[in-house]
Amino acid sequence: MKKIIISTHHEDVANSYNNLLPNLEVRDYNMYAIHKNNALPLIYPSIPMNDEMLKELFKWVSWVIIYGGYDVDPLLYGQDKNQQGQTYHKRDKHELRLIDYCFRNNVPLFGICRWYQLINIYLGGTLIQDINTNGSQRSLEHSTDIKNRKELSHKVNFVSGSWLHSLFNTKTIITNSFHHQAIDLMGKDLTIAAKSEDWIVEAFQHDNKPILWVQRHPEFNYEVNKESKTILDYIIWSYFTEV
Numbered sequence: 001m002k003k004i005i006i007s008t009h010h011e012d013v014a015n016s017y018n019n020l021l022p023n024l025e026v027r028d029y030n031m032y033a034i035h036k037n038n039a040l041p042l043i044y045p046s047i048p049m050n051d052e053m054l055k056e057l058f059k060w061v062s063w064v065i066i067y068g069g070y071d072v073d074p075l076l077y078g079q080d081k082n083q084q085g086q087t088y089h090k091r092d093k094h095e096l097r098l099i100d101y102c103f104r105n106n107v108p109l110f111g112i113c114r115w116y117q118l119i120n121i122y123l124g125g126t127l128i129q130d131i132n133t134n135g136s137q138r139s140l141e142h143s144t145d146i147k148n149r150k151e152l153s154h155k156v157n158f159v160s161g162s163w164l165h166s167l168f169n170t171k172t173i174i175t176n177s178f179h180h181q182a183i184d185l186m187g188k189d190l191t192i193a194a195k196s197e198d199w200i201v202e203a204f205q206h207d208n209k210p211i212l213w214v215q216r217h218p219e220f221n222y223e224v225n226k227e228s229k230t231i232l233d234y235i236i237w238s239y240f241t242e243v
Contacts, residue, residue, distance in 0.1 A: 001038070001039060001040055002038075002039035002040065002062045002063075002236060002237075003039070003040045003042055003060055003061050003062050004034050004039055004040065004041055004042065004061065004062055004063055004064070004065055004236070005042050005043075005044050005057070005061050005063075005064045005065070006026070006030055006031065006034065006041050006042070006043060006044065006064075006065050006066075006067065007044055007064075007065070007066040007067050007095055007098075007115075008025060008026050008043060008044060008046060026043055027067075029219050029220065030067050030219055033218070033219035033222055033232060034065070034236065036223075037232060037233065037236045037237070039062075039236050042060075042061065044064075044098065046094065048094075048097075049097060049098070049101075051101065054098075054101045055105075058105070058107055061107075062108070063107065063108035063109065063110065063210075064098065064102055064107060064108065064109050064110070065109075065110045065111070065112070065235075066095060066098075066099075066109065066110075066111045066112070066114075066115040066118070067112050067113070067114070067115070067219070068112055068113030068114040068115070068178070068179075068217065069088075069091065069113075069114045070085070070086045070087055070088045070091065070114070071085035071086065071087050071114070071117070071129075071181060072087065072092050072114065072117040072118055072121060072127070073087045073089050073092050074087075074127070074129060076092060076096075076121050077121045077125070077126045077127060078126070079126070079129070081129070082129055082130075083129045083130040083133060083180075085129070085130070085180065085181070092118070095115075095118055096118060096121075096122060099118060099119060099122050100122065103122070103209060103211075106209060106210065107210075108210035108211075109209075109210065109211045109212075110211075110212050110213070110235050111211075111212070111213040111214075112213070112214060112216075112217055112218070112219065113178065113179055113215060113216075113217060115213060116183060116201075116204065116213045116215065117181060119187065119190075119211065119213065120183055120186065120187040120190065121187070122187065123187025123188045123189065123190060124185075124187050124188050125183060125184070125185045125186050125187030125188075125190070126183075126184045126185040127181050127182065127183060127184055128181060128182045128183070128184045129181060130180050130181065131180060131181065131182050131200065132180060150176070150220060150221040150224055150225070151176060152174045152175065152176055152225070153174075153175060153176055153177035154174070154175065154177060154196055154197070155172050155173070155174055155175075155196070155197055156172065156173055156174070156175045156194045156195070156196055156202045156203075156216070157171060157172050157194060157195055157196070157197065158170070158171055158172065158173075158193065158194050158203075159191075159192055159193055159194060159195070162191070162192075162193035162194065162203070162205065163193055163205050163212060164193050164194050164203055164214075165193075167230065167231070167234055168227070168230070173227045174227075175202065175215070175216040175227075176216055176217055176220060176221060176225075176228075177215070177216065178217060178220075179215060182200045182201060183201040183204075186201075186204075189206055189207040189208055189209075190204045190205070190206055190207070191204060191205055191206075191207055192204055193205050193212075194214075200215075201215070202214070202215045202216070203215060212235070214231065216228070216231075218231045218232050219232070
C-alpha cells in the first residue's frame with residue numbers, strides 16, 4: 001500500500017489560560033483525498049527533524065504531499081512584506097527542512113497551492129506577493145471564496161509536452177482557484193507546465209527531480225470533478241513508484 005506523508009497546518013492559538021500554544025491541524029479533506037484512493041496518509045510530525053530521523057521516516061513512505069495554507073514569509077526571498085496576507089514562520093521553516101531533505105535524497109514531492117511558494121523560494125525564485133495590487137490588470141478571478149471549494153473558476157492552458165498536457169491530451173481545462181499570490185521569478189530548473197489566460201503560472205515540474213506542483217486544489221473537489229480526480233489518481237498510482 002502507498003504510504004504518503006502529508007503536511008500540516010501550524011498556528012498559535014490562545015487557550016483558556018490565555019497562553020499561546022502551537023496548534024497542529026490536519027484537515028479531513030486532505031487525508032480523505034488519499035485514503036479514498038486506497039493509500040495511507042501519514043502526518044508529518046511538527047517536531048524538529050534531523051537527517052537521521054527523516055531517513056528512518058522515509059523507510060516507510062512512498063512520497064510527500066504539501067498542501068496549501070498561509071503565505072510564505074517574504075523575508076525568505078529577500079522582500080519586505082507589502083500586503084496583508086497572514087504568514088507563519090514556524091511552518092515555513094519546518095517545511096523547508098522537509099523539502100531540503102526530499103530534494104537531496106530524490107524523495108518524490110507533489111505540491112498544492114502554497115507549496116509552489118516554498119519550492120520556488122528554495123530554488124532561488126521569488127513571488128508576486130499579491131496579484132491584485134502589483135500593478136498588473138488581472139482579468140480572471142483567482143481568489144474564489146474558500147466556502148465554494150467545489151466550484152470552478154477559470155481556464156488553464158497547458159504547455160505543450162508538459163506532464164499535464166500529456167496526462168489530459170488536451171490544451172485546456174477549467175480549474176478551481178483560491179490564491180492571491182503567484183510566481184514572479186522562476187526557481188532553478190523549474191519549468192512551467194500550465195498558465196492561466198492572464199499569465200499566472202498554474203503548474204510546474206522540475207527538470208531533473210520527481211517534483212510536480214499544481215495551483216488548483218484537487219483535494220477540494222475530486223469527488224465531483226473528473227480533472228481533479230485524474231490528477232490525484234495519476235500522482236498516487238502512476239507517476240511515483242512504490243517504495
